[in-house]
Amino acid sequence: MSNPVIHSAPRAIHAARFGIAMAVCGSDLVAAERFAAGKGWTVVEDCCKGLISAQTAADFAAATAPIFGGFVESLRAETIIGKLRTRPAMLNIRTIVGAGAAVAAFAGEGAPKPLTAGAFSAVSLPPRKCTAWAIVTSEVVKASHQHAEQIVLGELQRAVVESIDQHFIDPSAAGSITAGAPTITSTGSSLAQIDADLKAVLLQAGDMKAPAWVLNPSSAVYLSTLRGSGGVPAFGSISMKGGQLLGLPAIASSAVARSGSPSERAIVLVDADQVLYADDGETEISIAKSASVQMSDTPIAGSTSLVSLWQASLIGLRVERWLAWHRVRDSAVIVLDGVEY
Numbered sequence: 001m002s003n004p005v006i007h008s009a010p011r012a013i014h015a016a017r018f019g020i021a022m023a024v025c026g027s028d029l030v031a032a033e034r035f036a037a038g039k040g041w042t043v044v045e046d047c048c049k050g051l052i053s054a055q056t057a058a059d060f061a062a063a064t065a066p067i068f069g070g071f072v073e074s075l076r077a078e079t080i081i082g083k084l085r086t087r088p089a090m091l092n093i094r095t096i097v098g099a100g101a102a103v104a105a106f107a108g109e110g111a112p113k114p115l116t117a118g119a120f121s122a123v124s125l126p127p128r129k130c131t132a133w134a135i136v137t138s139e140v141v142k143a144s145h146q147h148a149e150q151i152v153l154g155e156l157q158r159a160v161v162e163s164i165d166q167h168f169i170d171p172s173a174a175g176s177i178t179a180g181a182p183t184i185t186s187t188g189s190s191l192a193q194i195d196a197d198l199k200a201v202l203l204q205a206g207d208m209k210a211p212a213w214v215l216n217p218s219s220a221v222y223l224s225t226l227r228g229s230g231g232v233p234a235f236g237s238i239s240m241k242g243g244q245l246l247g248l249p250a251i252a253s254s255a256v257a258r259s260g261s262p263s264e265r266a267i268v269l270v271d272a273d274q275v276l277y278a279d280d281g282e283t284e285i286s287i288a289k290s291a292s293v294q295m296s297d298t299p300i301a302g303s304t305s306l307v308s309l310w311q312a313s314l315i316g317l318r319v320e321r322w323l324a325w326h327r328v329r330d331s332a333v334i335v336l337d338g339v340e341y
Helices: 010-024 029-039 042-053 057-076 136-144 146-169 193-207 217-225
Strands: 087-089 095-098 121-122 128-137 184-185 211-217 242-245 249-251 265-271 275-288 314-327 331-340
Touching: 010 029, 010 042, 010 136, 010 146, 010 275, 010 314, 010 331, 029 042, 042 057, 057 087, 057 146, 057 275, 128 136, 128 146, 136 146, 136 314, 146 314, 184 193, 193 265, 193 331, 211 217, 217 249, 217 265
Parallel strands: 087 275, 184 331, 211 249
Antiparallel strands: 095 121, 128 314, 211 265, 242 249, 265 331, 275 314
């Protein structure tokens, strides 16, 4: 998979520098502190000092916040979640959600004020660990050049964005917002069939407060090339990068996985107002130099081909993030499945 990655948040570079320091020094915090001091990386140096003396989870969070704050900020704008207007929530804190829309009524002067009986439930979002691997060469890590820092940062960003997006939107991923969501099967790839399918999705969705489409870039390209009568673009506001589809925001992401045979994809309609999202920014980076890994987006158990990082002079940077999401209503997500374009 491939997603656009930007380095526009200047503070994001601290995460790459921390990863480089830990890789060069074999995860030795004392040595990493000295290495960072020699480089003039004050933020990384202070982080290592804080981690050396950390006694509690709060100490750990305080030490790493300057390192990962900018990194997390740079990721949010690139993920599907960051492009949706989801409802904020907190990890492990109960959030009250309603099963239906609030109802208002007018009351005459001096008359009793009606009280609407509402259906509410409390939802607690336990943290979900999202793990991503970025593999870089040992030569890049040891290079004393700003480009090396940008390369490491780009790989870290790309790995985390892909991992979060896949877990969030892929129907085959347990806990994704599309898992178990109402599904409509695509009837074909002609303009008339696509029109009918998208209409069916919208009719089943009903009244959404913050609707947005999420689709594969290949599907977006196909829609952008369709022509109606007189050669006029049928969906002129969409491109490989997304845009608008039938007047609603469209987000293009390769994380929208193939849902059946290798030629099939999905198009998802999401009511972002009915998706809770919790993220306190907690992040960890760890280093592996001698592990053997599967160089695959879809690793499998059992006998398979492994690559020795040590033998290939590679370094694995493992990023772990803790976040959570919750689909408030099943009808908040509608999946158009079996899309062959």
